Amino acid sequence: MGLLKLRKNKKFSYTPRYYDDKGEGSPYEIKHKFDEYRKTVGANKGIKAKFNDAWEDYKNPDRQANRRILIIVAILILVFLFIIDFDLSIFLPK
Template sequence: MKINVFKRRKNRRFNYTPRYYDGKDIGNPYDLDSKFAKYRETTNSGDLSSQWKEAREASRNRGNREVNTRLIIIIIILVLITLYIFDFDLSIFTTRR
């Protein structure tokens, strides 16, 4: 048996949908659209990878800049609280007179 130390195992992707599962959006059956249009953007609600991909694409806009700054401020506050708990000398952040 060959042992790979530095090679990472590749994850397998299974896009399995049970036969009698109503997870896909069918839409309006009386819609007079082309018969291929309903298969263009239908995603399986159980397929987490496509939902994750859509969420990542939706978050790549300039509207999340406030969230990013808020997250950075929260992380800085948590780091300072952690340093205070471990009795780190916080006087290096102040100016000397």
């Protein structure tokens, strides 16, 4: 057993007894919910290509999602200030 070699996983050609071949893909395929929207998920690429894809995703964000996150954060901050009984009247003009 080599120290620098990774062990290969065993592959089996198992098909379930009641599996319908006409369905959409294998029922045992593990796929995440948002994989089709991400650039970074997919074929095994080099680290430079993965970094470039992640940088492109960072540069072109979804503005609606950012606005939603800002609203949620603002509401959570206001709830936190209400819980600690912070006086918001210091921000209002007299």
